Amino acid sequence: MKNEEKQIGQAAGGKIGTGIRLKLFSFLLPLVFLLIALVTWVVTEVTESALRRDLLQRGAAISRVVALSAGHSLLANDPLGLDRLVSETRSSDPDIAFVAVRDASDIVVAHDRVSERGKAYRHVPPLLPLGTFGDTHADEVVRDGRRYIEYTTPISFAGRRVGIASLGLSMEGLAAAQRSIRRPIIAAAAVILVVAFFGTILLSSYITTPVKRLYQGVLSLGSGETFQPVPARSSDELGDLTRNFNRMAETILAQKTDLRKKAHQLEESYISMVRVIAASLDARDPYTMGHSTRVARMACELGRRLGMEEEELMHLERAAIFHDLGKIQTPDELLLKGERLTREEEEQMKNHSADGTEILRMAPFLHRYIPVVRAHHEWYNGDGYPDGTKGDRIPLHAHLIALADAFDAMTTDRPYRQALSTEAAITEIMRFRGTQFDPELADAFAKMVREMPPMGEVPLKSMAL
Ligand SMILES: [Fe+2]
Structure with a gap:
């Protein structure tokens, strides 16, 4: 009978530690994973959104500068000034894909690609309107199979509209910037994930160890083997429970000895x-x-x-x-x-x-x-x-x-x-x-x-x- 109790005890003793630990582990770990995934997603979204907003505003500002600078040259019929303007603007930022100035009749008077000059401006249907920044309007478009943010800013002089400045920003620049931001965020999330994994193991062990010791004490008392008081190191409820159990076990053992005698x-x-x-x-x-x-x-x-x-x-x-x-x-x-x-x-x-x-x-x-x-x-x-x-x-x-x-x-x-x-x-x-x-x-x-x-x-x- 005692052997059976001992065997059951040993089997159960093995289970209680792993049982509770497994439950804690299987509850905490998915929760921590979910939290990390959520935080990573939020940080990525916020950062990418800020990056996109910054790019949109930067493009709109450049487009407005081109429109302001082009007004006088357009009225003065200064193609050289306009060429210099589009050329300098184009080379000022690697994200700028094209710069064009057209007159009130929608004819291109200056373009960073000379072949476009003198032709009617080639309109493409917008994929997605991206917003209005002052008098500048931005759309997402596809030109020649590539995606751009196209800015359109009216050119006014002395209160009169004399033309339109168009600026194209490559979406690839934005995608590259987003990728470069995403990489360190994902790396940091992976490190946190590994730390959380081992932290969860340690936490599970910290919680289950005193419970396991107490359970083994109960089994040892029940099987009638030599009872060793269970160590009670913490001052929390579990520590109090262990100390009370030790006192109870001593009383039971004293009564058992007396009864046996x-x-x-x-x-x-x-x-x-x-x-x-x-x-x-x-x-x-x-x-x-x-x-x-x-x-x-x-x-x-x-x-x-x-x-x-x-x-x-x-x-x-x-x-x-x-x-x-x-x-x-x-x-x-x-x-x-x-x-x-x-x-x-x-x-x-x-x-x-x-x-x-x-x-x-x-x-x-x-x-x-x-x-x-x-x-x-x-x-x-x-x-x-x-x-x-x-x-x-x-x-x-x-x-x-x-x-x-x-x-x-x-x-x-x-x-x-x-x-x-x-x-x-x-x-x-x-x-x-x-x-x-x-x-x-x-x-x-x-x-x-x-x-x-x-x-x-x-x-x-x-x-x-
Ligand atoms: Fe006999």
Whole structure:
């Protein structure tokens, strides 16, 4: 049960850290990504819009300057002055694609491309009106497959319109400027994104680590392992919760230890009581006085020789003490009969194995002895009682108790016969080797009995059970 809890705990412990961390991570990271993307988009839009507005205003200003400068030359019919004006204007800014001055009849009188001069101005339909700046109007147009911002500014002199100045700004310049602005913004966003990614991991870890520690503390307390107080480093609610948990765990552990001690005391006193009952039972019949303790002593000695640990020997001793507990229900006239029992009486006597298990069933911590007590009269070949169990299906402790029980019965006086000698009893046991008794255990028992000092008086310690 404890192992299952431990396994579940370990599995759950692994999940809680990653579970919460994953939830935080999957919530925070998209949020941060979204915010960065939004900020990047807004910054790019605002910057590009400012750049576009600046370009529009710059073009409009140049167009107005051309219109102002061209008025006098146009009236004075000074083509050289106009040529110089368009030429200088064209070369003043690399974004300027063309400059044209036309007269009131819409005939081009000056153009940076000489071939256009003297021709009617080539109008193209505007793609998009871009606004009016004072008396200058700007449109987005396509000329010869290329996109331009075309400015149109009327040329007035002395209150009279004498012509029109046209200026074309290349859109490619604007696009290049926008690209050059976009690049550092995107690079900065990428750096922020990487920082945010690792920041989110650190933040998730910072939040989940104390929760994970607390959860492992709960599991450790629940599994009954040695409890180590959970470190509470923060002074926030989580820190308070951890400190309170540590106090609660200490109280639970103290109560658990106390309860375990009391349960052990209760178990010991109950077993002592059963031992007293077993001893009293032996005492009912002067011929079986000390029988249970002698059986326990021999069974344990054999168990020790077979390599049993101390804890197992303790359980073997208890089972041996309890083995004939069922005889408490056997009537005196049967138990103390001074002659051999009849077949019916023998059958009635056989009930004591099953009766003993019913008594042990009353206390849960004695349940472990039930199979041994029930099987202490089973035979190796299956001819025993009450269930006819055979071979390895009979508990090992029951095999050992059966040998010691038979030996003690044979080596003590009975009203109807004298006690057998040790050798005679061993001979009897060996006669039933492989039928009543496990052959290997019977050999080991015979060897042990020959090597053991005479049983003599039962030690006081055992009698005082
Ligand atoms: Fe018995």
